Structure formats: C-alpha cells, structure tokens
Amino acid sequence: MSQDTSITDSLDESIVEFVTVRIANQLFGLPIHDVEDVFVPQNITSVPMSSHEVAGVLNLRGRIVTAINMRERLQLEPRAKGEGSMAVGIEYSGESYGLVIDTVGEVLRLKEDGKEPNPSNLKPNWTSVSAGVYQLDGELMVVLDVARVLQIGDKHEQLAGQPMGIAV
Amino acid sequence: MxxxxxxxxxxxxxSLDVVDCELVKFEQExxxxxxLDNIFRLVHTIKGTCGFLGLPRLEALAHAAETLMGKFRDGVSVTPNAVSLILESLDRIKEILAVLEQMEAEPDGSDNDLIEQLDLLSAGGGTAEQETAEDAPTQDAPTQDAPVEDAPTQEAPTQDAPANAAPDDGDSLKIVERELKPGEVSLDDLERAFQEAEGPELATPGEPEATAPEEAKAEPEPEQKPAAQEPESKQPPAADAGAEKREGSVTSQSIRVNVDTLETLMTTVSELVLTRNQLLEMVRRIEDSEFKVPLQRLSSVTAELQEGVMKTRMQPxxxxxxxxxxxVRDLANELDKKIDLEMIGxxxxxDRQVLELIKDPLTHMVRNSADxxxxxxxxxxxxxxxxTGKITLSAYHEGGHIIIEIVxxxxxxxxxxxxxxxxxxxIVTQPELDKMTDAQxxxxxxxAGFSTAKEVTSVSGRGVGMDVVRTNIELIGGSVDVTSVEGQGSTFLIKxxxxxxxxxxxxxxxxxxKFAVPQLSVVELVRAQAESDHRIEVINDTPVLRLRNKLLPLTHMSKMLDLDDVSVKGDASDVAPHEVDAGGEQEVGDDGEAASDQTAPKAPGVPSPRAEIEDGAGFIVVIQVGTQHYGIVVDSVFDTEEIVVKPMSSMLREIDMFSGNTILGDGSVIMIVDPNGIAQAVHGNLTLDSLQNESDDDAALDVTDSVTSLLVFRAGSTEPKAVPLSLVTRLEEIDVATIEPSNGRDLVQYRGKLMPLVYVNDELRHQEEGMQPILVFTDEDRVMGLVVDEIVDIVEEQLRIEVSTELPGVIGSAVVKEQATEILDVGHYLPKAFEDWFRRPESVDMGYAKRILLVDDSSFFRNMLSPVMSAGGYSVxxxxxxxxxxxxCNDGxxxxxIVSDIEMPDMDGFxxxxxxASDSNWSDVPIVALSSHTSPAVIEKARSSSFVDYVGKFDREGLMHVIKDTVDAIGEAA
Incomplete structure (x- = not known):
C-alpha cells in the first residue's frame, strides 16, 4: 500500500478509475463511472432564485444540463477574470448535471483500498462531499462523492457551511 | 408465468373498473x-383466466358471482341488495388481486362468507328476491362486513327505505300510466319497443323517465314488486350510454403500448421539434438556400408527427x-341521500399526463358535491x-383548453x-369583508385550511379541502372557479x-x-411610458397601473426574481458570464446570434432597465391567474414561440417562480415563468383592490370575443392611428443615427439583417437625433419597420370602421377609446418595403377584398384566425x-x-x-373545412362532402394557401 498507487495492470476488482479535475489548485478525483462526458461550458443561462452554487442551465447537445459552480459548492475563491473553465457531465437519478471546474486532468487507476478516510480536521463543508483522500506523488487527491455534491438546497448541508459564497 | x-x-x-361502472348502471336499468351481458362476459373472463392460472380463491368467488348474474340473465329480478353483494365480491377480488400483485400468490383466507350469500341468492331465485325486495338494501350495502353475518339478516325487513321509496314509486308509476293513456301505447308495446331497440341511446330521448319504471313493471315475474328496483333507480343519461358504446368499439381496434414507449417517443419528437427549430433559424439567415424547400417539408412532417404522437397520449x-x-353510489348509501350522477362528454x-393529475382533484370535488x-x-x-339530488359532470374543449364543469x-x-x-x-378583516361581493x-x-363542514364525516371535511384541489389544478397550469346561488346549487369550473x-x-x-411566459396566462400587453396615459404609478413603493380606470397591481420581474442579485452572482462565479454581462469574455463569441438578439432591441430602446422603471415606463405583461389579474413589468417583449416544456432538474424544482425550462430556436436555454408562482409571491403586494376588480374584469373579459386588440400610435397628424396588434410583430425604438439611406430607401440594421423602413406619411417628423419608435412587421423572413412618431397605447375595442376613406393606406376611421382613429391598412405599406411582397405565391392579389365567413365555436380560434385572414387582405x-x-345566410x-370548423356543438361543420349546400343562396359558396383533427378518415370525409378543402387549425399558412387557391378557382370560373 505504497504512495505509489499509480498504474498496476492487475485486473483486480479493487482497482478504481478516477477522472482528475482541478479546482483552485486542489486535485479532486471523480469515479469514472459517474462521469458522462467533459465539455466546455458555454452559454449558461443563470437561474434566478436558485442556490448560489447553481451556475445556471445550459444546452448540451439538446439536453438541458444544470451547471454547478464547484468553486461555490466548495466555498472557494471565485475564479479570476479571463480564467477558462471546464465542466464534467454527470448523470444523476435521470437528470443531467455539469460540475464546472477549472481544468480536467488525466484518468488515474487507483487501488480501492489505497483510499484513506477524511482527515478529522477537514472542514465540515468539505467532509460532506469528500469520500476520502488518496496520497499521490507530490499531492493529495480528494475523492468527490457525486451524490453528495449534488445535494444542494438540503438545509443541513447549508447550515454546515455558512453562506460565505456570496462574498461580493 | x-x-x-x-x-x-x-x-x-x-375489467373490474368497467364492471364497477356497469353494475351501478345496471342497478338503475x-x-x-x-x-348485463357485458358484465357477465367480463366476470366470466376473469373466472376463466383464474382457473387457467390456478387461482382457486379468485375462481370460486368469480364463479359464485357469475352464477348469480347468470340468474339475472335468466330473468330473475335484480335487487340493490344483490348488486351490493356483487360489488362487494368485486371489492374482495380486487383485494386479492392487490396481494397477488405483490406476493405473486393468492393470500390465504376464505371467501365462504360471500360465496354462501351469493349462492343463497342464486339458489333462492324468485323467492329470495321477493323477500329482499321488501327490505331496505341501502342500509347494508356500503359496509364490507355487515352482510357477512349471514344471509337471513338481509331478508329481515327494515323500515326506512321502503317507506320512502314505495310511495314515491307508486307516484311515478301512476304518472307514467296517466301519461301513456292518451298516447294509447300499451305497456307491452313499449316493452317490446325497448327491447328491440339496439342500445340505450336509441330509447326515445324524450321519455327515458317513462320507460324506466315501465320495464320494471313488465318484468317476466309479475308478482314481484317493482318497488324493489325503484328506490335507487336513476334515469340513465343517454349521452353516457352513448359514450360507453363508442369506447367499446374503439377498444376492439386498439393495441396495448407500454407507457414508457410513448414517453420516449414523445421526448424524441420534442427533440426533433427543437432541432427543426434550430435548422429553421439557421436557414432563415441564408438567402436563397437550397435547403429551404426540403426543410419546409421536414418542418411540416415534423408537425404532423408531433401531432400524431400527441394523439397517442390522448385519452378520454x-x-x-x-x-x-x-x-357516488356508495356515498349515496352511506349518507342516505339520493344522488343522480350525470356525466356528459x-x-x-x-393528455394522459394531465388526466392522471386531475383524477384526484375531480374525485374530491365530486365527493364534496355529494357530501x-x-x-x-x-x-x-x-x-x-x-x-333526488343531481350532480352533473361535463367536459368539453374550448380553444386549447378542456373545461370540466361540476354542477x-x-x-x-x-x-x-x-x-x-x-x-x-x-384571512380577512371585517371592513374588507364588508366591501366584498358574495362571489368574491x-x-x-x-x-388553505378552509372547510365549513360542520362535522367531519368519513367522506370529506378532513382538512384537505378545496385549496388542495386548487393547488393541484394550478400545478398543471389550470384554474378553478366557483359560482353558486344559495339554495340552488353550485357550479365548479375547471379549466x-x-x-x-x-x-x-x-x-x-x-x-x-430572457424568460418565457406561458401565453395561456397572458391577457394583454401594455406599453407604459412616462408621458402617456399609461404610466406606472407608485403608491407607497407599490407600483400600479391605471388600466381602463382600474388599478392593476404590478410587479417588476427583475425585482421579483432578484435579477440584480443574479448578475452579481454571475460575476462572482465567472463561469456564468450570462447575457447580463455583454462584455463577458468567452460569451460574446459563443453567443453569436443569441447575444445580438438580446442586445439589439434593448440597447437602442432603453439605456438601463432600472432607469426606465423609475421613469414610469416599461412593457407590462398583464397576467390572469384564476380570477386574479396582475402585471409583470419587463424591459422588452419579443415574439411568441412554441416551446417544448422540459422539467427542471430536481435541484431547481423548489423555485416556485419557474415551471420548467426549454431550449429556444437559437439553442439557448430559457426559464419558463410560472404565473401561479409569481401570483403567490405577489400576493402580499396584491391589495384588496385587485380582488375587487376581479368581477368587473371578468365581465370585461367576457366580451373579448368581439373585440380586437389595437395598437394606437401617432404619425404625422395629431389624430391617432391604429393597426390590429396581431399584425405587429414587435415594437422597437431605433437610434436615428443608425438609419442608413440606400438606393432611395432607409434601412436599419436589425437583428443582424437589414430592415427597410417605411414612413407612414410625409408629414411624419423625421427626427434628427435620438430615438425613433417603429412598428416591426414580419412575414416569414421579411421584416419591415413602419416609422411612427409615438406609440400611444394598446387597447381592446370593438373594431367598427365607421367612415371608409379613399386615402391610400387607410382602411377607414373607427372610434377607439372615444377618439376618431384612422385604421391603417398594413397591406399598403408592405409593398413599399419589398416590391415583391405581394408577388410571392402565398400573397393575395385581387381587385377587392374577398369576403370570408369564419365559423368556429372557439373564441380563441376566431381571434387567432380573423387577423391572419384580414392580414391576407380578406374581409372577415x-x-x-x-x-x-x-x-x-337567411338574412341575405x-x-x-366560408371557412368552417368541423367540431362544433349543436350543428357541426358537416x-x-x-x-x-341545399340552400340556394349559398349553395355555390365554397366551404373550407377547418379542424384540429387531421386524421385521414376525417379528411376523407370532409373531402367527400361538400367541402372544397380541408385544413388543420394550426396550419395558418396552409389555410391562406387554400383560401387563395379557392379564390383563384372562383376567379377562373367567373
């Protein structure tokens, strides 16, 4: 169980593939079976009265996708002007969502049991969406629990993280 | 298995649902x-299948019920008691089925209680009935266990019902005899006539009351008392029986299709519609594209397909x-009332989706009426x-709506x-109440929380009241209203x-x-301007509009939806540069058409929406929700689009302000505003005044049948001019500096294209700078701007041209808002913009306006089609x-x-x-059939009768074609 959990060619079932994404320099991993596609978010229509995490809705090849601003969701600083963004398309309980992130990286094959539980001092607003942490070479990757990321509007979740997102 | x-x-x-229904009917008849045959056959099938599948319990029960019904068929008289027993058996069968569905096996238990009774009645034959005939069946009927005890209890006579029923029955019988004598028809004759008649609908409509007791008396068993059948007897509504028969014939030709398959089909078609819209939008920008013809074909095929698929989802x-x-029958027994339920239409x-959603509210309302x-x-x-109390349930089409009445x-x-x-x-205060009418x-x-029921019965009054009904109906974009006269009854109207x-x-x-507002809720559009009569006024920060001497409560859409906040949020998140931020980096490029669409009309019109509102100006979308009216102030109004409603993701569903979202022709996503949600949010701001306006407004709305919306403006002279609003695509203001003279004409860039400008007359003052208001007219891909001095108002008036004129471009003068107003002939100006406007195939070119008579029962279509035809140069x-x-016709x-709808009450198009055709006056006048149904069979029927052609109601272009062809044909013939 070394830090070096990179590619082993074993067909072991305990191997999990992750799509890695970067949000405000932090590396995150999304289980590959949760990810439908990756696209550049364009032409987003904002939805008035929606939670601040909701970036809006957009048309992705004829489907209406609800875009989630992951920086807002994770209560990070807003992206600087001119910085591009990407989105990861997710199909969750029959509905299409797009997680708007900064950049998309490679796909990693990691051993299931290489994952460590969340450090106990991780802020509650992050523990609520994190399914654990991988120790990679040189950095840590937080595994995102897609179902919980999409639990927006849930009052308990909201309480955990004070609405500092609207800091403008 | x-x-x-x-x-x-x-x-x-x-089958069981059908049997339920049929049995109740059978009891009355x-x-x-x-x-009886129908019921017998259904129960027999159930029994047979049960035996085949090895379900002994069901089989035994169905068998016993069938045996009893067999006896009925053999002529044994029918008692309410026996019917109750069979109904009960059916309930038991349903219970067993429910378990069967879950466990895939019959539940343990015995139905001997019921079977014994059934057998007893079957075996008892004549004698059993005679005795049951004397008892009061209504008592035992509704409860499950009561008759289970043992059979004799049923035969023990009880007092209530016969006391009521017998004399009543005697009366009606006497009346019958008296009525019949003068006609000299013997009872036997009547009976024979009745039995020879093919179905219930053939019974002489005038006398259904008379025949019902008649049969009872002519029963093969003369000693049996007709009283037994009478207590519950209600007259069968002929319409209902007719509907039944039609349904029956339909089922034999239908196949079962999984609902999912239909839903998928519907979604796919919706996608197709959207893609087509996108293609149309693209091709529209290209001059002389070779795609145009095939695309038009694709467009019409898509429309047909869409209609066809919609039809598969339709259910009666x-x-x-x-x-x-x-x-109702069970309720009548339980509450000891006599209730006659009549169902019409x-x-x-x-749509089956709508059907599912109104099922419960309807049931609740009927229960309510009964209780x-x-x-x-x-x-x-x-x-x-x-x-006998009467509840009448009726349904009919009106425009794009279904109206259901519960009376x-x-x-x-x-x-x-x-x-x-x-x-x-x-809910209210006494002073407020004092000012309200009974209707209010x-x-x-x-x-919410309103039930005047004195006591809670098992039937209703359990706190879930009419507010739930209203909420459910409004959820699907409908409305519910009540009118009632104390002592005489109530009428609930669901739309x-x-x-x-x-x-x-x-x-x-x-x-x-941009937002989409469902057209159904929009009553009218009002342009408010600071200087005009229509300006937004403020009472203690609450905006209102004086509209026809009434105060209309207003809400600003941007405030309602916290739109300023949104733009802040957009900047903060920066992933969503939005249309708000015209300078947003990647958006300008990506947005393409969409961006220019949004900025073009706004930029020249108003520098800032906020400033405009404070000026007391803006566009006001007048909305009607139920009986409430309010106005939403928006910055600009674009055209109408047919949109495919897509549900919002569950994350957004809690926002009451929106009912869904959709993709527009240009590919952008747009939120669909929910007028009900806004109404509720506005509610706090809506004062009592709005409530009081309701009844008057309703009255005003009732007469909209005969009124036309007119856009009143000034150009040149001081007297106002007007055009029918339906012809105007948009109202715009353009910056005079952007007008480019070219080849003797003035052009302006508008939505990425050059739009020719036409001046109403030479007296019009050409402004040197600033903004110039224009009316935009569109015909397919042609756009023309008619330059005017000032847009005054949008009014609804009965358009009566009182003084006709020789002036070119003016149809005549009419009195609009008590002022003589020139009604402009838009047709005069169109060729000025495009010389070939009238040379195009669908245009009408003729000496004088042909007169069209439009016959349609729906005011919606009358209002929609009349302007289209008028615009085509016809007099309608x-x-x-x-x-x-x-x-x-008779008046000469x-x-x-003549353009006539096919489906109309009383006399249809055929x-x-x-x-x-048989009338000499008009026998030569060609008649074009118009219908929302375009099934080949109907078209065939229309073509084979005296109609010259047949057009779908929504196919405006097709209609104009047909009219033109027909006119041409007349011209040639003449």
Missing part, C-alpha cells in the same frame, strides 16, 4: 340486457371518471326540491358561513390545458435575461355557431368563401355544409 400474471392483473383490473376524460359512479380527450353540496333527502323535501343542485355556498370562517381564520366571498373556499408538453410562450426580457366575418352562419348576407 410472470408475464402471464402481469397481463392478467392489468387486464383484470381494467335492470332490464338492459346489453349491460371518461377514464378519470370511471370510478365516480361507484363512489366523457369522450373528450386530453356537502347536496342536502339530505329530508332537507330537499323541505326545500321543495326533487328528492350540483344542492344547497349552494353559504356566504355568511364563509364570512364567519374567513374572519375566524384571519365564495372564492374563499379555495383558501385545464390539453397538454403539458408543448406550449406557446411569450418571450420577454428583464435585466438582460366571424360567427360562433353553424346556426348563426345559417341565420346570416353574401360571402365568397351539418352546416349539408344545410348550406
């Missing part, structure tokens, strides 16, 4: 062999009513009403009681859209963002019924073409065509 069982369950459940509203006769079709609406038998006698002749709503309760609940007070029953999938929506913009007279058309009016 699994598949078989599933199919068995589906089929049996369906015990001699209708047809109904009767499906939602199926359980009602049984419910059960064949009216609507609270109707008085007890004694109460009715005291009030001098017939003992009872009960006690009506007690305004005093409602007042008390409203005060008690703190009655509407309180739709408020629901035909389908939820595709709606027509008005696209508006506020704070730089619209009437709402075939009878009216015939009256015109003359027309060149009837009208036949009537006119």
């Amino acid at each position: 699994d598949d078989l069982l599933t199919e068995f369950l589906t089929e049996t459940n369906e 015990p001699n209708n062999a047809k109904i 509203v009767g499906n939602a009513w199926q359980k009602l006769p049984r419910i 059960a064949e009216t079709e609507l 609270h609406g109707l008085e007890t038998t004694q109460g009715r006698i005291d009030a001098g009403k017939p003992q 009872d002749d009960g006690r009506g709503l007690n305004a005093e009681k409602i007042k008390e309760k409203a005060l008690e609940n703190g 007070i009655q509407k309180f029953i739709f408020k 629901i859209p035909l389908t939820l999938a595709i709606i027509s929506a008005l696209i508006v913009e506020a704070a730089g963002q 007279t619209a009437v709402d019924s075939a009878a009216e058309a015939i009256r015109l 009016a003359s027309f060149d073409i 009837g009208l065509a036949d009537a006119l």
